[in-house]
Amino acid sequence: RVLSAFQDDADRKSVTVHETDRATMEAGDAVAAVGGDGTMLSAAGLARPIQRPLLGINSGKLGFLANIQRQDLSVALHDVASGNYELDTRNFIEAEFSNGEIHYALNEFVFSRHGSVSMITLSAEYDGEFINRYWADGVIVSSPTGSTAYNLSTGGPIVVPQTDVMVLTPISPHTLTTRPLVLPCEKDLTIRVDPADQKVLFSGDGNNHDLPAVSPEVKIRKSASIMQLIKLSGQSYFETLRNKLMWGADMRDER
Amino acid sequence: RVLSAFQDDADRKSVTVHETDRATMEAGDAVAAVGGDGTMLSAAGLARPIQRPLLGINSGKLGFLANIQRQDLSVALHDVASGNYELDTRNFIEAEFSNGEIHYALNEFVFSRHGSVSMITLSAEYDGEFINRYWADGVIVSSPTGSTAYNLSTGGPIVVPQTDVMVLTPISPHTLTTRPLVLPCEKDLTIRVDPADQKVLFSGDGNNHDLPAVSPEVKIRKSASIMQLIKLSGQSYFETLRNKLMWGADMRDER
Amino acid sequence: RVLSAFQDDADRKSVTVHETDRATMEAGDAVAAVGGDGTMLSAAGLARPIQRPLLGINSGKLGFLANIQRQDLSVALHDVASGNYELDTRNFIEAEFSNGEIHYALNEFVFSRHGSVSMITLSAEYDGEFINRYWADGVIVSSPTGSTAYNLSTGGPIVVPQTDVMVLTPISPHTLTTRPLVLPCEKDLTIRVDPADQKVLFSGDGNNHDLPAVSPEVKIRKSASIMQLIKLSGQSYFETLRNKLMWGADMRDER
Amino acid sequence: RVLSAFQDDADRKSVTVHETDRATMEAGDAVAAVGGDGTMLSAAGLARPIQRPLLGINSGKLGFLANIQRQDLSVALHDVASGNYELDTRNFIEAEFSNGEIHYALNEFVFSRHGSVSMITLSAEYDGEFINRYWADGVIVSSPTGSTAYNLSTGGPIVVPQTDVMVLTPISPHTLTTRPLVLPCEKDLTIRVDPADQKVLFSGDGNNHDLPAVSPEVKIRKSASIMQLIKLSGQSYFETLRNKLMWGADMRDER
Incomplete structure (x- = not known):
């Protein structure tokens, strides 16, 4: 079972974690966090003692950790349910x-x-x-x-x-x-x-x-202590780097 | 007349300015500050309303502003007294x-x-x-x-x-x-x-x-508002740069 | 009269200037260059001795010098013809x-x-x-x-x-x-x-x-020697900076 | 036996390696190189196929690799002869x-x-x-x-x-x-x-x-392939860093 436990608030400046989250998280096999990388950091901190893998669903732009687009959520959940994922372990x-x-x-x-x-x-x-x-x-x-x-x-x-x-x-x-x-x-x-x-x-x-x-x-x-990030097939660290740092989008002219 | 008005304290972390300094400064033709560049910044702030030129005497290492070595003080004062200096105006x-x-x-x-x-x-x-x-x-x-x-x-x-x-x-x-x-x-x-x-x-x-x-x-x-820094003959901005940034003292080997 | 004199070649790696360009340029009141900033540099070099203002029409992405989009060309030419422009002088x-x-x-x-x-x-x-x-x-x-x-x-x-x-x-x-x-x-x-x-x-x-x-x-x-860049109303150096350096397009998350 | 095989020329711009060096090096248990880090790079390249440890004797300023001062040479050779050293292995x-x-x-x-x-x-x-x-x-x-x-x-x-x-x-x-x-x-x-x-x-x-x-x-x-650098007791990578990059010699004033 995957239970969504987090959601950052509208302006993405802070994370509200409900009282029940800890118990909710322990009841599940994985924790899904919806937000940006800041949300993921908070979720990782909360998930650390209970050692559940994290699924990062990005509510805005693609994150280094929140690496699943909201529109891909149902596919992602299906992949997770069917075991079609890798665990990207970070210490x-x-x-x-x-x-x-x-x-x-x-x-x-x-x-x-x-x-x-x-x-x-x-x-x-x-x-x-x-x-x-x-x-x-x-x-x-x-x-x-x-x-x-x-x-x-x-x-x-x-x-x-x-x-x-x-x-x-x-x-x-x-x-x-x-x-x-x-x-x-x-x-x-x-x-x-x-x-x-x-x-x-x-x-x-x-x-x-x-x-x-x-x-x-x-x-x-x-x-x-580790954080296990759920990584779906086709996800690449270097691709995230290129996207986040806009390496392909140079606007200055050649010399 | 040049009146020494400042001196930073022993550990060069702060500047003590005595109550009488303002009056003392107004009585003189120039203000001499003894310390580092931090002292000079304080002295410049105090000298600003009364528009007196500043003589920066370095109590430690050479400064960008406190550009006169302590051992050169008597020569410097003599040069100042005899008008043998330029004014380096900074806004x-x-x-x-x-x-x-x-x-x-x-x-x-x-x-x-x-x-x-x-x-x-x-x-x-x-x-x-x-x-x-x-x-x-x-x-x-x-x-x-x-x-x-x-x-x-x-x-x-x-x-x-x-x-x-x-x-x-x-x-x-x-x-x-x-x-x-x-x-x-x-x-x-x-x-x-x-x-x-x-x-x-x-x-x-x-x-x-x-x-x-x-x-x-x-x-x-x-x-x-300007600060007029007394500059003795032979003083050079680029030389100070080279000294302060140790441009000539590279210790790595060539490639 | 504005005469278009330049056009960089397809892969934008080099500029081909036809034999007649110099004479053509002298016959006009301004020189229009079509290409990127590299083309503009070449055009500026050629226009330097004859002192004609330059109109930079960008064939690709917006340039620091080639600051007119191709689709805005007819409006730009009309503005130039009617004197509705400023000269941005660069030495x-x-x-x-x-x-x-x-x-x-x-x-x-x-x-x-x-x-x-x-x-x-x-x-x-x-x-x-x-x-x-x-x-x-x-x-x-x-x-x-x-x-x-x-x-x-x-x-x-x-x-x-x-x-x-x-x-x-x-x-x-x-x-x-x-x-x-x-x-x-x-x-x-x-x-x-x-x-x-x-x-x-x-x-x-x-x-x-x-x-x-x-x-x-x-x-x-x-x-x-100067280069006079034709600047249409509404063009801003800082806006070009923001666009070219993508200052508004940060993709990393807040911390 | 330690045989000195290298010495850079006077202006330290190039390394002269004599024809006999390869054979000489193979006859010894270690290779001593006298010069700067550039000399050490050349020595390392020559010593690579025969796998002899390197002793780097600096003819000028202290190097990252040529880490023994010339004046300490006899002590260093004695330490090496008596096995009083470690091998710092670099790939x-x-x-x-x-x-x-x-x-x-x-x-x-x-x-x-x-x-x-x-x-x-x-x-x-x-x-x-x-x-x-x-x-x-x-x-x-x-x-x-x-x-x-x-x-x-x-x-x-x-x-x-x-x-x-x-x-x-x-x-x-x-x-x-x-x-x-x-x-x-x-x-x-x-x-x-x-x-x-x-x-x-x-x-x-x-x-x-x-x-x-x-x-x-x-x-x-x-x-x-590895290079084994002879490291005498008391030598520290961080100390070399501090010396070579002059971390302790800051000349600018505090702010």
């Missing part, structure tokens, strides 16, 4: 605070300046080895899935989902030679607010979380 | 609010997302003609003087001071084809928070100013 | 060789590596003052008109035509802190192949010119 | 032509415009699936090892060596939304000159190779 990344708190994100964690346009300084190390002290508006730690979101807007590369990496991308870095850094994702990438008394906004997939005041450092790694 | 840019309030900046005005990592949307028009609706972390409106500051960190070009332009640079724009835009600076560049109810941080040279709630739009133009 | 930039040879370009001059992927080194000075020694694939010197062409592809800013500047943009620079530089355009910007024995490709608006072997340096400045 | 990438020819590179393969500044069009597919048709000055296919070389100059990310990826980076792309793409490296990334009659320069680690005229397409993948 969450997880952020562990110094107080033991753990947060999950499918796209990215962001450390950002807060309340002023002054830069912040953040230290990064991987598997205990010092990488750099960033002097910037902030940094993004993105999964391959999130590489086409905020990471892309700040100059980070596109990363194909089937790679075991994460990307550490500085936001408007003061040091002009710091660049996006592609790292393995098995060990801990630690981001430390240094000095600790800076005002820093921390978020995962767009949701703010308060950093621990005493020891504001975060260990980020690939999570064992 | 402020000014921001006029819909309620008539006016703010000045030497470097840049910034409109930024506030309190979350969600993007904001800002409309821009020049001389009444619509440019674009930006979907980004924000935008920077930079003077040539400010082009080597925040603007540079976000991918904007370096602009030689003797040009009559300003730069409109989007910060981490969602639309990947929006790029820094160099405009004339005589007419009004209007930036509008659109829709008006978004949380937007507005600042000039790093100082926050509350936008009018009802009609959050700002008209930015080259100001008639 | 050529000119390149003077050490041997006295002068070349003109509407968009840009390019110095590029030639025959290998090895970098070249080029020195730049403005008005006799040393700017930098670039270690790169090459440099572009672009007019405002050319800022949306090759310059944009290499990270240079968009420059509104009514500004008295040119842009010096390094191509894939080895030194990561060298950035596009916006300069005044009245004085000479000198680019020197240094050392002189490097293999360097030099071109203006896409046409190759052999640099003098003995003293391979080029002085570039705003030319007194 | 070559290999390029297979349609005529069966195979070339190897440690850093990158480059497809570039040739003889003019006109763009070229290149198609890319991964594991038989179409990625995009690039309209650019060319594309770079870089290994993690090569990510800090040409790839970095064109806006590509830094990729830590212990990742199983390669990077496809467009050079000065006309389509502003095409970005560096991080791909797995096990399957074939095929780059096709399309249409086939374009003038394209193809090179591996800076050496030009003629593409087959009839079917100018190249399949690129991670090679089974």
Whole structure:
């Protein structure tokens, strides 16, 4: 059984999840989310503990995750019911605070300046080895899935989902030679607010979380938690890229 | 007479200006500021209404504005006293609010997302003609003087001071084809928070100013207010660029 | 009288100009070019010595210069005949060789590596003052008109035509802190192949010119030569920008 | 036994390899190369068929590969002789032509415009699936090892060596939304000159190779061939990054 559990509201700015959704989701074999990629991120977060595959039905333009057009819905549901699909598995990344708190994100964690346009300084190390002290508006730690979101807007590369990496991308870095850094994702990438008394906004997939005041450092790694995206036959990551980034629609003239 | 009026504090994070500074400054023929470029921005703001030329003495590394090394101070003061200098005139840019309030900046005005990592949307028009609706972390409106500051960190070009332009640079724009835009600076560049109810941080040279709630739009133009920087013989903008951006110190190997 | 003198060939890769064109052009009051912006560049070069205004009729997608849609041609011709138009004046930039040879370009001059992927080194000075020694694939010197062409592809800013500047943009620079530089355009910007024995490709608006072997340096400045583009009422530079760069057509989802 | 086999010439522009080097190299247990990273690339190419580990002794500034300072040479040789080192294994990438020819590179393969500044069009597919048709000055296919070389100059990310990826980076792309793409490296990334009659320069680690005229397409993948770099205790990739890219030496002032 496939139960539709989500729908973003009219202006697509927020997602309303009804009280009953969790129970509803557990009763089904899969979760269908109707909306855009923002809706999919919320749905993925809710579906994570119960481990149900997700079907992303786009209410507007085609999404990276919400990859089924509304008009194709009945065909898609039929395909799903008859087992005619693949599961595209994406790992969450997880952020562990110094107080033991753990947060999950499918796209990215962001450390950002807060309340002023002054830069912040953040230290990064991987598997205990010092990488750099960033002097910037902030940094993004993105999964391959999130590489086409905020990471892309700040100059980070596109990363194909089937790679075991994460990307550490500085936001408007003061040091002009710091660049996006592609790292393995098995060990801990630690981001430390240094000095600790800076005002820093921390978020995962767009949701703010308060950093621990005493020891504001975060260990980020690939999570064992997964999101299984239902992928119908004929769907292609590269085709979605070309469509979403309009690679074929160049309007400038040749030189 | 040259009277030293400023000095930044030990960690160079903030500027302490004593109560007497304004009177002291008016009593002199020039204002000497000791610190970094941040100190110079504050000094320029204070010297603006009284129109005194500025002498920038760098307490640390060479600055774009604080361009006199501390060890050269006595020579510099002697040169100034004997009239052996040029005045490097820089125009402020000014921001006029819909309620008539006016703010000045030497470097840049910034409109930024506030309190979350969600993007904001800002409309821009020049001389009444619509440019674009930006979907980004924000935008920077930079003077040539400010082009080597925040603007540079976000991918904007370096602009030689003797040009009559300003730069409109989007910060981490969602639309990947929006790029820094160099405009004339005589007419009004209007930036509008659109829709008006978004949380937007507005600042000039790093100082926050509350936008009018009802009609959050700002008209930015080259100001008639000027800053006159005392420039000793032998000082060169391009040399400062090369030093500050370490153009000669490339450490990577040839290919 | 308006005489159509140009038409690019079917695959829009090259422009065929008939023997009679020069005479034909001189007989008319204006020159109409049918094609894309590449055709317009050729037409502008041919029209330069005889100083006739240009009407750019686009045979395909809308151009920055070829700004009249084919279907609007008869209306446009009527408007031109009745004087219902403005002239949008653009200055050529000119390149003077050490041997006295002068070349003109509407968009840009390019110095590029030639025959290998090895970098070249080029020195730049403005008005006799040393700017930098670039270690790169090459440099572009672009007019405002050319800022949306090759310059944009290499990270240079968009420059509104009514500004008295040119842009010096390094191509894939080895030194990561060298950035596009916006300069005044009245004085000479000198680019020197240094050392002189490097293999360097030099071109203006896409046409190759052999640099003098003995003293391979080029002085570039705003030319007194102008191109007058016929601009019909209702045409807007910013609208063309939005259309050509598809600023309104963002396909990625909000964050 | 460690035998020094290489030394770049005085101006570090080219490498002279003596006739006897191959035999000399086979007689030793390791190959020591004295020079910069360019020398190391040549040494790696020569050492590839005989599979000897490489010791990179830098004759000038510290290299990514030539990571032993000349003054530390005797200590380094002693450490090597006593087995006090690790082997840092890097895979070559290999390029297979349609005529069966195979070339190897440690850093990158480059497809570039040739003889003019006109763009070229290149198609890319991964594991038989179409990625995009690039309209650019060319594309770079870089290994993690090569990510800090040409790839970095064109806006590509830094990729830590212990990742199983390669990077496809467009050079000065006309389509502003095409970005560096991080791909797995096990399957074939095929780059096709399309249409086939374009003038394209193809090179591996800076050496030009003629593409087959009839079917100018190249399949690129991670090679089974490896380079084993001798890494002494205390050497760190991130430390080299910080030194080479001068991350700690920022000269601009805070904002």
